[in-house]
Amino acid sequence: xxxxxxxxxxVDALRLSLSSTRGLNLVPEAVRAVLDAEAxxxxxxxxxxxxxxxxxxxxxxxxxxxxxxxxxxxxHDIETILRAHDEHDTLRRFKEACSHxxxxxxxxxxxHEVERPQGNQRSRALARLHxxxxxxxxxxxxxxxxxHAAAIxxxxxxxxxxxxxxxxxxxxxxxxxxxxxxxxxxxxxxGDD
Numbered sequence: 001x002x003x004x005x006x007x008x009x010x011v012d013a014l015r016l017s018l019s020s021t022r023g024l025n026l027v028p029e030a031v032r033a034v035l036d037a038e039a040x041x042x043x044x045x046x047x048x049x050x051x052x053x054x055x056x057x058x059x060x061x062x063x064x065x066x067x068x069x070x071x072x073x074x075x076h077d078i079e080t081i082l083r084a085h086d087e088h089d090t091l092r093r094f095k096e097a098c099s100h101x102x103x104x105x106x107x108x109x110x111x112h113e114v115e116r117p118q119g120n121q122r123s124r125a126l127a128r129l130h131x132x133x134x135x136x137x138x139x140x141x142x143x144x145x146x147x148h149a150a151a152i153x154x155x156x157x158x159x160x161x162x163x164x165x166x167x168x169x170x171x172x173x174x175x176x177x178x179x180x181x182x183x184x185x186x187x188x189x190x191g192d193d
Contacts, residue, residue, distance in 0.1 A: 002044070004042060004043055004044040004051075004053065005043075005044050005046060005051070006037070006039075007037055007038075007039035007040075007041075007042065007043035007044070008039075008043040008044040008045055008046040008051070009046055010030070010033045010034050010037055010039040010043075011034060011039050011040065011043055011071075012046055012047065013026075013030050013033070014027070014030035014031060014033070014034050014071065015067060015071055017030045018030075018071065018073060018078070018081075021141060021142040021143065024081055024084075024085075024141060025085065027078070027081050027082065027085070028081075028082055028085050028087040028090045031078070031082065031090055031093075031094055032090055032093070035059075035093055035094070035097055040055075040056055040059055040062035040070075041055055041056065042054075042055040043055065045068050047068055048068065052068075054068070054069050054070075056070065058100065059097040059098055059100065060075060060097075060098040060099070060100075063075050063078065063098060074122065074123055075094075075098045076122075076123030076126070076127070077122070077123060077126060078094060079091060079094065079095065079123075080123070080126045080127055080130055081141070082094060083127075083130065084130055084137075122147045122148070125147040125148065125150070125151040125156065125157070126140065126147050128151070128154075128156055129147070129150055129151065129154060129156075132154065132156075133150070133154045136150040136153060136154055137150070161174070161177075161178055162174070163175060172184075
């Protein structure tokens with residue numbers, strides 16, 4: 001078996017473990033295998049008849065690029081899974097691989113000049129759910145609930161709705177879908193005070 005095919009099998013195993021709630025316990029081992037072999041750098045995609053060849057200059061690009069080229073994942077989601085399985089060494093290695101910029105020379109490689117992003121709303125919600133509401137976190141990971149809906153259910157985020165502002169009538173119609181006339185009248189009276 002060629003190294004390219006072996007690398008393709010390792011990447012496929014990681015992709016499968018990430019896509020199945022029953023396979024989440026296999027994620028740490030699959031991440032380690034991909035990192036050890038540096039399978040993301042150069043591989044044959046085993047799910048295609050032509051065995052297309054894929055490779056990336058950086059691990060972070062591999063993680064973010066949609067399948068079949070990459071994993072199509074948010075790195076913070078994988079970090080959350082590794083934390084949930086108490087895989088501190090694998091988590092450290094994963095974060096280091098994601099932060100390494102590879103061979104690109106067009107990026108600033110100075111942490112003092114560039115402020116690091118703090119993650120997106122979904123990853124922050126997942127981290128908080130994992131810490132404070134593991135029951136809802138499990139439902140999100142299982143695909144039963146979105147991270148946003150779980151954060152609302154947990155009380156971490158308020159329920160919101162869009163209201164058109166092109167006319168007062170359109171705004172009122174939108175609000176009447178959420179509140180009764182009495183509630184809106186009371187709110188208007190309270191606003192006058």
